[in-house]
Amino acid sequence: MSWLSSSQGVVLTAYHPSGKDQAVGGSPAKGGEEATSSGRYGQYTMNQESTTTKVIEKPPFDRSSSQDSLDELSMEDYWIELENIKRSSENRQEAQEVVVVKEPDEGELEEEWLKEAGLSNLFGESAGDPQESMVFLSTLTRTQAAAVQKRVEMVSQTLRKRNKQHQIPDVRDIFAQQRESKETAPGGTELQSLRTNENKYQGRDDQASNLVVGEKKPILPEETPASETDINLEVSFAEQALNQKESSKEKIQKSKGNDATSPNFRVPKDKTGTTRIGDLAPQDMKKVCPLALIELTALYDVLGIELKQQKAVKSKTRDSGLFCVPLTVLLEQDQRKIPGTRIPLIFQKLISRIEEGGLETEGLLRIPGAATRIKNLCQELEAKFYEGTFNWESVKQHDAASLLKLFIRELPQPLLSVQYLKAFQAVQNLPTKNQQLQALNLLVILLPDANRDTLKALLEFLQRVIDNKEKNKMTVMNVAMVMAPNLFMCHALGLKSSEQREFAMAAGTANTMHLLISYQKLLWTIPKFIVNQVREQNSGNHRKDKRAMKKLLKKMAYDREKYEKQDKSANDADVPQGVIRVQAPHLSKVSMAIQLTEELRASDVLARFLSQESGVAQTLKIGEVFLYEIGGNIGERCLDDDTYMKDLYQLNPNAEWVIKSKPL
Numbered sequence: 001m002s003w004l005s006s007s008q009g010v011v012l013t014a015y016h017p018s019g020k021d022q023a024v025g026g027s028p029a030k031g032g033e034e035a036t037s038s039g040r041y042g043q044y045t046m047n048q049e050s051t052t053t054k055v056i057e058k059p060p061f062d063r064s065s066s067q068d069s070l071d072e073l074s075m076e077d078y079w080i081e082l083e084n085i086k087r088s089s090e091n092r093q094e095a096q097e098v099v100v101v102k103e104p105d106e107g108e109l110e111e112e113w114l115k116e117a118g119l120s121n122l123f124g125e126s127a128g129d130p131q132e133s134m135v136f137l138s139t140l141t142r143t144q145a146a147a148v149q150k151r152v153e154m155v156s157q158t159l160r161k162r163n164k165q166h167q168i169p170d171v172r173d174i175f176a177q178q179r180e181s182k183e184t185a186p187g188g189t190e191l192q193s194l195r196t197n198e199n200k201y202q203g204r205d206d207q208a209s210n211l212v213v214g215e216k217k218p219i220l221p222e223e224t225p226a227s228e229t230d231i232n233l234e235v236s237f238a239e240q241a242l243n244q245k246e247s248s249k250e251k252i253q254k255s256k257g258n259d260a261t262s263p264n265f266r267v268p269k270d271k272t273g274t275t276r277i278g279d280l281a282p283q284d285m286k287k288v289c290p291l292a293l294i295e296l297t298a299l300y301d302v303l304g305i306e307l308k309q310q311k312a313v314k315s316k317t318r319d320s321g322l323f324c325v326p327l328t329v330l331l332e333q334d335q336r337k338i339p340g341t342r343i344p345l346i347f348q349k350l351i352s353r354i355e356e357g358g359l360e361t362e363g364l365l366r367i368p369g370a371a372t373r374i375k376n377l378c379q380e381l382e383a384k385f386y387e388g389t390f391n392w393e394s395v396k397q398h399d400a401a402s403l404l405k406l407f408i409r410e411l412p413q414p415l416l417s418v419q420y421l422k423a424f425q426a427v428q429n430l431p432t433k434n435q436q437l438q439a440l441n442l443l444v445i446l447l448p449d450a451n452r453d454t455l456k457a458l459l460e461f462l463q464r465v466i467d468n469k470e471k472n473k474m475t476v477m478n479v480a481m482v483m484a485p486n487l488f489m490c491h492a493l494g495l496k497s498s499e500q501r502e503f504a505m506a507a508g509t510a511n512t513m514h515l516l517i518s519y520q521k522l523l524w525t526i527p528k529f530i531v532n533q534v535r536e537q538n539s540g541n542h543r544k545d546k547r548a549m550k551k552l553l554k555k556m557a558y559d560r561e562k563y564e565k566q567d568k569s570a571n572d573a574d575v576p577q578g579v580i581r582v583q584a585p586h587l588s589k590v591s592m593a594i595q596l597t598e599e600l601r602a603s604d605v606l607a608r609f610l611s612q613e614s615g616v617a618q619t620l621k622i623g624e625v626f627l628y629e630i631g632g633n634i635g636e637r638c639l640d641d642d643t644y645m646k647d648l649y650q651l652n653p654n655a656e657w658v659i660k661s662k663p664l
Contacts, residue, residue, distance in 0.1 A: 077366060077481040078506050084368050085409065085485055107158025109309065110151040113297070117290045122152055135540035136287075139533045140294065143238035147298040230268040233527040237438040238298035245302065265437060267522050272651050273602070273643030275526045277445065277452065278662075280534075281636035287534045288526060289446060295530065296423070296442040305429050310418050317412045321382050322346045324410045327450040337386070342453045346385060349392070350404040351461045357397030359464055360471035365482050369399035377403060405486045408458070415458075416443075416487060417451055425488065427515075428508030437519055440512070444523045459520040466517065480513040487513065535633040535652070542633070580649060582627070584609050584659040596646040602627045603641035609659055630656045638662060 114120050121133055140148065232240060267274060280288065300307040318325045320333065327344065334341040354364070377399060384390035395403075408415055416424045420443055427443075430436045444452060462479050469475045474482075488509040516523065578596050582605055589612045594605060605627050629637045632654035639648070649655075 075481060075506055075510065077478050078484060078510055081366075081482045082485045087371075107155055107161075110154045110158070112309065113151050113293070114148075114155060117148070117293050119148065119152075119290075136290075136537055138540060139291075139536040141236045141239050141298075141529075143236060143242055143298040143302055144291075144294045147238075147294055147301050150301065151297075229265050231265050231434065231437060231522060233267065233270070233525065234529055236295060236298075236529050237435070237442070237527070238295060238302050240438075241299055241302045241435060265434065265519060265522060267525055269642060270528060271644040271647040272528075273637075273639050273648060275528070275531050275637060276640075277524045277526060279638040279640075280526065280531075280634075284534050284538075284635040284637070287537055288530055291530050291533050292442045292445040296439060296446070299435070299439060299442070300423075300426070303430055303435065305426055307426065308422055309420065310422055322385055323378060323382070323407060324412060326412050327415075327448075327454060331450055333386070342450075343457045344454065346381070347404070347407060347454060347457065349385075350400050350407065351457070353392055353395055353400040354397055354404065354461075355464070357400070359468040361397055362471070362473050364397070364465055364472045364474055365401050365405075365462075365479060366474065367398050367401075369396065369402035373399060374402050374406065378406070405483075408486050414487065415451055415455055417447055420446055421488075424512060425505070425509065427512050433515070436512075436515060437522065440515055440519075441523050441525065441527065445526065455516075456520070456524065459517055462517050463520065476514055476517055477510075480517060481510045484509040484513040531634075531637075538635070539633045580645065580657050582609070582657040582659060586660060587625075588613055594645075596649055598644075598646060600645045601641065602639040602643040602645060605645065605657075606641075606659065625659055625661050628658045628660060630658055632656075 111120070114122060118136065119133060137145070137148070297307055317329070319329055322330070330344040330346070331341060334345045338345065373396075377395060381390055381403075414421050423439075423443055427436050427439050430439055444455070447455065462483065465472065465474055466476050466479055484506075488505075579593050580596060581591060581593050583591050587609055589609055592609065594600070594608070606625065610625075627639045627643075629639055629648065629652060632652040634652060634655065
């Protein structure tokens, strides 16, 4: 059985959750120095009690080069790393601030959830545009609508208990159960749109548009038949889970068994282009995040998993320095030095230093640096890093690795964020690996930009370490077990828990770490169904704005027919049917009309422009400039090279096409 099996099937050896700390297999460090990663330790505790760990003494553990990796069923690396971290905590001298997680009052969690989803005006707490909310609601799937409805009901009940003096809407007024005629009185259009949308996602509207994320299985191109390992990004994850649940429990059990072998999941090719985090304009990402939150909640609801967001009480944190400093503060410091910095400079430098020592070093990340040396290096870095006088030649490779892990642990709030840390931990409870990856995909989207960018840099580095596993003996399993305690430490030390729960959490967090490393490219993809929902919102808001503009023009006595004619001619721009005009304001050929064909891709469009460049501009290559889809039903979207232009044009015929470089 693979180590990636559920925690019930994982054999955990040499660990007991109580008693005096003892190292596994004697001294886990080499060179006779104290086995610890730091003299300082940062933790994100939820209370002040910690669970003491004991490991059964075993003969010295042989990590010679003849041993390719640890036994798949063993968690030795996890417990050793845990011991190193805990010992460094005991040896620390200075007191450190900890993040206290506030237990939300009744209904407060749901209010915060609705606020983050952009729907706080549903319970009278916001002056937002109700029409815009109805446009948003009209794009939701049935499972997403059910998740929203559940939270609105809970908030409404809480507000009634509190005897609030403002009007509390009845949830039935928002999610009407009765079906009405599509012809409604003025002002009821958006509500009717919501009801029509609810019909669509229950399979009652067979004529759903190609923008709608319906329940039906997507039609894939004939030349690329669906693989068993493809991740379906066209249909809502929660809808998939519900359909699977409704169809047969046996299939779920069979899928669970198959997933234990860790299949090679992949993102199937999409003719309209794959959208990755960073490809969309900020105004579109603002729509993506609430949809991702609602979808994640709907997925957990369907699978019967409790999803509780945490809220950190504001505490005093350092406003300068390197360690124990919030990511946002670090980036503000770094951006004053190097504008546009997205990943902390100290983080980048530590990774660079590790790689300079060679990624083939055996035990890389696993063997800790000496406590005294690490502490001295921390103090030196704090004093000299920004002055540029720190001597990096004095930093040994294992010391740099220990400093990197220390940096992650000592962030005032965890890299995976206080708000979503429990949701990341709950991923292990989802029935299948497919659903675990879907949840992680949504959680990555929900992370703050600074956390997400830093996590991406970390995972890419860890993959480079794993690529050298033949020499360094660090397989993906070893790396996952070493890194899991550093990202999930708050749970391992901050809560009272039974021995069984400790075992399950160890295996679960290591499994989550494994998935984050192995499928990082997939996890940084924005699902097509969410992008389509953003398109629907933009179209709905555009129609609403257009109606308002027409009314205004009519009041101003403009000729409505003349306005529409001008508007149409401006959109068409005298471009023949089946032809798009591509703009390239920064290239020598600033504009070109291109005939659409079935096989024309974004890379072909770029190649035509770049082939006509001369002089210095001729050095430009695909990968330095990109084709963008701008306007229509999207704000702005960077296209991947394999986007088929005719298919995308049919999806967004009113878009403009512009070639430009990608912002940093």
